[in-house]
Amino acid sequence: MASSRILIVGAGPAGVRCAETLVRHGLRPTLIDENRRDGGQIYRRQPEGFQRDYRTLYGSEADKAKALHDSFDQLRPELDYYSDTSAWHLSGQRLYAHQQGRPLELDYDHLLLCTGATDRVMPVKGWQLAGTYSLGGAQIALKNQAVSIGHEVVFMGSGPLLYLVASQYLKAGANVAAVLDTSAFSKRLSALPKLLSRAPLTARGSLLLADLLRHGVSLHFGIRPLEVLGSTDSGVSAIRFARADGSVSEICCDALALGYHLRPETQLADLAGCAFQFDELSRQWLLQLDDLGRTSVPQVYAAGDGARIRGADAAERAGELAAIALLQDLNRATPELAARQQQLHSELAVLSRFAQGLSEAFPWPAQHAAQLSDDTIICRCEMISAGELRRTVQAKGALEVNRAKAFSRVGMGRCQGRYCAHVGAEVIAAASGEPLQVVGRQRGQAPVKPLPISLYAVEPTDPAPQESMQQPAPEVLS
């Protein structure tokens, strides 16, 4: 049998465990990731030459981080691994990527998408001011570069990462001015039965909270963000918000970390033609998957946060399950794999229940989209306001996101809709009175990441796998 060409996108927990399972069964997958090093988001590795130890970097997850990195290092000779390589398109079982300005085309028979997630953001008036960062971005600044995003940082939004990153900042010696959560504390209590499916983790969450309080960090629940104050030349200077009782407060700061949990990165799956389904609880479009991670397109699989937002432990297991699906499809199923599959499924059932508890405890505040003032910027890239989008809905009757995008340009800027398309849809739904699923889903379009200017001036390279050089040439974009 000619060997199957297997391509994995993403070297986070899902991608690494997936690769490991395939290698263990005698296959040699190709693995690409746009980061310089393996680890993905949660277990992101700091640059060579940095000294902080695992405990400092990953806290309670240090052992898991080390285990994943060690697995990867062992696996490394058994893989064709391309780091620093962004996938920007796929078509006809060929993936188009670039590595430091060099084009790279990879043909595959089987594709495993382990592309992870990005922050889900709800805009607030003034969020385009310099000094507003995504919550995940604030964490990357600390983890990857040992810097704080500001001298006085406010954390606003909702979700478990809000407290985690705020306490990581505190531990690292940064000034945390406040943590402002849009979720009411009571939601956490009603979600408790589900959260207790992972009692130790829930307890750790409460400890984080206690720690923030002990350090005198101002904590507010059930808030509504009103405005990021500041000026176009010096950036953020304060956050104005309404407390749960309706009174209005301001907190001075020069940086804001903004995030509401995560949204899956699904553009490549979209280009592959995979079907999506609407998830009522999270109000997001998720890939249609079978219980092993097969998408609706034969020989295309998805795992990890790019498939379902369930966290890193689930991502490791889902990566392994997707590999098992692939092995089955290659007629390499064994009784051991069947037993392993069963075990992974029962572990995932617990993790999924917990993830659902988190979604209930920290709900996406869809109602805030309807309340955004007309002068709130929705698209940061091209400065398009909520009012402009609402006018498109009214004047042109554009009730479907892709039509509204064509008229208003929301979702067409340089972020390719990653930070605005989901909110644009909420604004359209609220303005038109249509349910969100009727408004639809913004289709992914190539290039899913911007292309280097020089790309097709040179012939595609023969795919000899390479890691990026020690001192890589700058990435040139257009």
Next chain:
Amino acid sequence: MISRFVRLDEQHRPRVTLQVNGQPVDALEGDTLMVALLTQSRHLRQSEFDSGLRAGFCLMAACQDCWVWTRQGERLRACSTPVSSGMDILTYQPEAAWPVHES
């Protein structure tokens, strides 16, 4: 000099010097261009759609808000580009730039 980012640790790395808008700027080996710039200044670039100044947003190569230029007119993503000594960076788009083809 007012900075945006604050270094909290890892400050014993070797120094590198690059040029930013014609001025020498000290950074540390392993810094991204973004960190090198924002530990010395509040911004990375001018927004092309309003008068606002921008300083990046996602730090994970997803939003593209952190573009700066080389003197030759090439655009670099500051959050994912490591510094190297001798880099010659502009925080505004130089005159003799390539025609920008947006996709």
